[in-house]
Amino acid sequence: xxxxxxxxxxxxxxxxxxxxxxxxxxxxxxxxxxxxxxxxxxxxxxxxxxxxxxxxxxxxxxxxxxxxxxxxxxxxxxxxxxxxxxxxxxxxxxxxxxxxxxxxxxxxxxxxxxxxxxxxxxxxxxxxxxxxxxxxxxxxxxxxxxxxxxxxxxxxxxxxxxxxxxxxxxxxxxxx
Numbered sequence: 001x002x003x004x005x006x007x008x009x010x011x012x013x014x015x016x017x018x019x020x021x022x023x024x025x026x027x028x029x030x031x032x033x034x035x036x037x038x039x040x041x042x043x044x045x046x047x048x049x050x051x052x053x054x055x056x057x058x059x060x061x062x063x064x065x066x067x068x069x070x071x072x073x074x075x076x077x078x079x080x081x082x083x084x085x086x087x088x089x090x091x092x093x094x095x096x097x098x099x100x101x102x103x104x105x106x107x108x109x110x111x112x113x114x115x116x117x118x119x120x121x122x123x124x125x126x127x128x129x130x131x132x133x134x135x136x137x138x139x140x141x142x143x144x145x146x147x148x149x150x151x152x153x154x155x156x157x158x159x160x161x162x163x164x165x166x167x168x169x170x171x172x173x174x175x176x
Contacts, residue, residue: 050110051076051084055118067111068101070170072118086110119172125163130176133161 053074054061061075081087087095090104101108137156142148164176 048085050113051081051086053114055121064098065100065111066098067115068099068108069112070115070118070172071099072111072115074114074118119167122163122167122172126161126167126173126176129161129163133157133159 052061053065053076055072055074057064057075060077060079063076063078063081064073065076065081066073086104086106089106090100094100094103097103101111133156137153140149140152140156161176164173167173168176
């Protein structure tokens with residue numbers, strides 16, 4: 001009786017292997033397509049990183065440029081920037097203009113990232129200024145109003161916050 005049972009088990013082996021392969025087929029196809037999608041990237045060179053910049057002039061970032069959208073001044077190294085592919089994307093007659101982003105899509109895209117960085121930085125500074133103003137006003141209010149200097153509180157609350165004012169002028173916030 002054992003040989004017959006063993007023959008039956010051997011006959012089921014190819015069928016179980018086939019069913020396993022059929023179950024794995026969708027995963028194998030998915031893996032194959034994802035590999036084929038990334039295949040071109042294996043043989044291409046990555047794009048160069050964006051040029052480095054600062055928001056204030058400091059060596060070697062001495063060449064001032066201005067973003068096309070929000071008019072944010074930024075500074076690049078003249079030698080590094082002129083060697084970057086973004087610079088070569090600017091039509092030659094506009095390369096010396098500080099606001100050349102309107103003439104070059106890559107430069108415009110780069111400048112949008114600069115504006116986003118600048119806006120985030122200014123928003124954080126504005127928030128810190130508001131927290132500082134609130135802390136100073138709370139200190140002048142005294143303990144449950146006892147010993148409060150209401151004139152100082154009004155003066156503090158009327159004070160202008162530098163970063164918030166800049167954001168207001170650029171129309172990035174409506175009030176603070």
